[in-house]
Amino acid sequence: MTKMFIQKQNYSKLYVSLHKTVIKMKDIRNYCLKEHNTFKIDVLADRFISFDDSSEFIQFAQGNNALFNNKFLITGEGSNLLFTKDFNGTIIHPETKAIGVVRESSDYIYIKAEAGINWDDFVADTISRGGFGLENLSLIPGTVGASVVQNIGAYGAEAADFVDSVDYFCLSDFKVKTISKNDCDFAYRNSIFKNELKGKAIVLSVVYRLSKNAVCNTSYADIQNYFKAGEELNPSKIRKAVIDIRENKLPDHKKIGNAGSFFKNPIIEKQQFVELIKKCPDLRYYELPDDRYKLAAGWMIDQCNLKGYEHKGAAIHENQALVLINKSGKTTGDEVSELAEIVHAKVFQKYGVELEPEVIIL
Ligand SMILES: Cc1cc2nc3c(=O)[nH]c(=O)nc-3n(C[C@H](O)[C@H](O)[C@H](O)COP(=O)(O)OP(=O)(O)OC[C@H]3O[C@@H](n4cnc5c(N)ncnc54)[C@H](O)[C@@H]3O)c2cc1C
Known part of the structure; x- marks a missing residue:
């Protein structure tokens, strides 16, 4: 394209x-x-x-x-x-691909991009224009339009951190509307476009508000470990680090069919967490500000010894337990879905935790 x-x-x-x-x-x-x-x-x-x-x-x-x-x-x-x-x-x-700077202030540049632009092309473009922040989201597959539907996230950043507003075509009254970031109900891999506006909005373009001052987000250990101690950083270096890390870690979907992380990292209440950690002291988790706990789904799948597990033409990736792949190249969606059910059942049996697909099953 x-x-x-x-x-x-x-x-x-x-x-x-x-x-x-x-x-x-x-x-x-x-x-x-x-x-x-x-x-x-x-x-x-x-x-x-x-x-x-x-x-x-x-x-x-x-x-x-x-x-x-x-x-x-x-x-x-x-x-x-x-x-x-x-x-x-x-x-x-x-397949709309227009992009332009719509506004600037002393600290921020506002870049409007149409829905059909490839996300990573957009990230590269923003950096070249001196708009920073999206570098941690480099190489996520997909489009600018979906970035707000999904509230994509990786390496300590998510789209919601930088969205200013979204233009969408409203299928209730067939008019173009603008919704501001605060009304998008962004949450973990979630937004108003997956809920209230599901099936009612076609995202046409997104305005991203990006910083003119480079602030490098190295909150993720993988990124910290990538650089030498004391190395001077800039957004282009962060982008390169993220690309290298992702290329080493994740299967290339152009070579082997997959949709990235198949499941979301489950979030559980404190009470369930307290019980679980007693039984599984080595559990991998992140404590959330609201007293809930996000568990590492990939780690739990791995603990069920499922890496490399095959089901008909589908399989779990050998290195990334969270990634289900089209191993035969000819698998069907049903086979992948059956494999997902096997994973769900095994994790539930071992941890009593329900995995929810991140991938949309149609
Ligand atoms: C190898 C790999 C790695 C990945 N890594 C990550 C990651 O690190 N972080 C992450 O968050 N995601 C990741 N993903 C998932 C995926 O890249 C994102 O969910 C992405 O935003 C999907 O974009 P898309 O254009 O392909 O959307 P699609 O898959 O085509 O659609 C996704 C949803 O968005 C809706 N949609 C798409 N465009 C529009 C529009 N213009 N208006 C309204 N609704 C629309 C669709 O109806 C659907 O509900 C990964 C996927 C792969 C294959």
Whole structure:
């Protein structure tokens, strides 16, 4: 997919100029989704609509609003999806790629990016513009649009720390609306777009507020250990460290189908934690500010001796217990889902803790 970074000071002008370009909106029946999900599951969608111009899509959607009375799904790069069957509905796939600085203050730069931009391209672009903060989120697969839906996070940072506002197309009244960060109900891998606005909003663009002053977030041990003691750091170095660490740790989804961490790290109440730690003193956990405890799901799966475990064409990655993979290259979503159930049952049996999928199972 080609990158189209357009640098303009005035974002509204950007829309005008884009509108004059050749418009490519696809509307295809019986479309294969294998290249649109990182698990590489071979399924069909009844209909696939992609667009690279938000204005054109809005016009189309306003004239075809009955489309949204039937089953539909918005997809980015499909890096958090598991299709267990053909999708009997319409896939809406933004491929919009405009980006621009919309505002600046003495301390911050506000960068607006359209939903279809690849997340890591966006991170690289923000650093090159002197906007800092997203470097810890380098190399997370997916799109800018999904970054706010999922509230992506890694290495001590999450999207919510930097979001200013989100423009979305509201499927209740077919108007474009802006929602500010405070109204997005961001939480761990969660947002209003997964709850109140689920199925009611297509994220069109996000404004990220980034610091002009480089503050390097080395809160994660992996990042601290990467550098020599006393080494002078900057955001580009942090980005490189995160990329190196991730490349060493996680399977490349372009080579072996997967969707990153399959399960969320479960959060339990203090009472359950106190009982559990008595039985399992070596439990890996983080204490949360609200007196609850987040447990390391990958560690628990590993303790169940499941690394490398295979189920039909699916498997648990040999080095990363939290990552389920399409080992045969031909596995089905059902096989991966069955494997997830096996993992869930074993962890529950050993720890009495329910694992909840982070991946959306369809
Ligand atoms: C190897 C690997 C590593 C990963 N590491 C991390 C990690 O470190 N941290 C992390 O948080 N995640 C991680 N993930 C998960 C994934 O990258 C994120 O969830 C990402 O945000 C998904 O982006 P996507 O564009 O692929 O969205 P999709 O998977 O296509 O969609 C995800 C959800 O967002 C919705 N959605 C997508 N675009 C829009 C839109 N424009 N408007 C409204 N809804 C939309 C979809 O309907 C769906 O509900 C990883 C995945 C992989 C494969």
